[in-house]
Amino acid sequence: MSEELSRRERKKQETRQRLLEAALRLFRERGYNEATIEQIATVADVAKSTFFNYFEAKDAILPALIEWQLQELADALSPERSKLSSPIARIKKALCLIAEDPLSDPVIVRRLFAACRFTSDFHSLYTLTNLLADQVREAQAADEIRDDLDPLYVGGLIRALLFQQLVTWHYERRSESISDMLEDVVDLMLEGLAGPEWRKSS
Known part of the structure; x- marks a missing residue:
């Protein structure tokens, strides 16, 4: 059970990190105002709804x-x-x-x-x-x-x-x-x- 929780927690951390890296990349390439949550989610290879599991807004x-x-x-x-x-x-x-x-x-x-x-x-x-x-x-x-x-x-x-x-x-x-x-x-x-x-x- 603890191993399963550890794996799940690690997956959550990896997803969060992908979102951070995607946001940084898009802010660099397009600027903060032009980058959208949908684009961040796409680059991070997650659903747009997944973004809101980690962050309330951009x-x-x-x-x-x-x-x-x-x-x-x-x-x-x-x-x-x-x-x-x-x-x-x-x-x-x-x-x-x-x-x-x-x-x-x-x-x-x-x-x-x-x-x-x-x-x-x-x-x-x-x-x-x-x-x-x-x-x-x-x-x-x-x-x-x-x-x-x-x-x-x-x-x-x-x-x-x-x-x-x-x-x-x-x-x-x-x-x-x-x-x-x-x-x-x-x-x-x-x-x-x-x-x-x-x-x-x-």
Whole structure:
């Protein structure tokens, strides 16, 4: 009986993952607004009704999709896999990877915030903050960021900066790349959070 339940649970997880992968593919290819639930179900090779066994609406897939992508990002930025030795360099890399992902489209960002607002599910936002806070802790240990600040507070500031710059870049149609723009503003912010330089002036 337990083996049957385990098999059934594994099948459910596989179906959910196929739906996530199908949604990500279609959002990349067609954009969020143009991709439909029916198309997502077709690409995932399931019935349209099956989609609603896992997600109430198209917006409802966003937190799960972003959570999955954030886990992929965390794995890519782990010291074991990252080729970047500097924690600050890894923070910049994290922001660039997020900014260049189709899930960072302002339409999706707005819908994610709306979904969080009406469901009280801010887990994806906290996951990103915690991911950045981990890098901040390492930067503090390496004297790259002053150590008298709460890493979660700094991580939250960086996350807010990321979303603000995404919206600015999109609506002002800047000619510079979003990666270059993010690197510039992060450098400006981190100048005030420097380690050795701050100690010398204090």
